[in-house]
Amino acid sequence: MGTQNFLWNVAKKYFTFGIIGLTISDRYASILPVRGSSMSPTFNPHGGSLTDDYVLVEKLCLEKYKFSLGDVVVFRSPSDYKEKHIKRITALPGDWIRTPHSNDILTIPEGHCWVVGDNSASSLDSRSFGPIPLGLVQGRATHIVWPPQRMGKLDRKIELEGLGF
């Protein structure tokens, strides 16, 4: 009887911590690793999987879906819902953008945004799949939390030549 009681208590404790953790990571903030070199000067400047950066992603912006130019966001890939990508917003609804290859000028439609990686040479982003709906955004990266020597706040960086004018 004693062991059963003990097991029940342990299970209850794990369950409670599990749901509290899930709620916090869904609603407030979570920590995600960044893989690949598509955001290179900002994350993973040296490459290599041993030095993956971990970022703090806040979810409070999902209440209103209000973003600013230059925010680094985590979003579900429009071509595969299981993948998550991290890129920088460079244009919001109503902005004009010049597509790099065809040199067309297009407006971002209502409820969409244009995301581009900082390392434009090796990045799969809006230049290949077009504007993405803001509903795919899962959170906004605010801080680098690991490794310790690179710990710090992310700044909004806007490349003016990227805006098309």
Place this chain on the structure above:
Amino acid sequence: MNFQQWSALMKEGFNVTSFVATYLCFLHVTNTYLFTHAWVYGPSMLPTFSVTGNLVLAERVSTRLGKVGRGDVVLIRSPQNPRKVVTKRLVGMEGDKITYVVDPKNSDRRETIVVPKGHVWIEGDNIYATSDSRKFGPVPYGLLHGRVFCKVSDLKSFMDCIFFSFLFFFL
């Protein structure tokens, strides 16, 4: 009041707070991972849901696992306004060839499109008054929120629905 009374009071308060917090977290997890509800109103799904409003229940397991199929009614985050969740019917999955009437009010001109990878084609049941994939094209699968499995219009249909969902669950 001496110290012992104070500490008992503090302990009691802490216990109650943590119980309420756990309960709210439990609600959030059930709402995000298992079931959710939504109010559907407006003319876009007319024969299925009424204009004045229906309460629907949706489960969120099958969208997470990718088990939704053609013909399912789904909750989807609107691509035009991310703050809104709309109800539409899934008409095509990725790779399907869809033929649709471009402007049903004025002409019966048809167009054919192949749904790209990772996208779905959604349409409202009332094709005359809906803004769906005919207007904004195929939408990414990641916007899907849940599959509607029950319309609550009165208590009897609600009980039936619960009964049948349990039946399917056990079969």
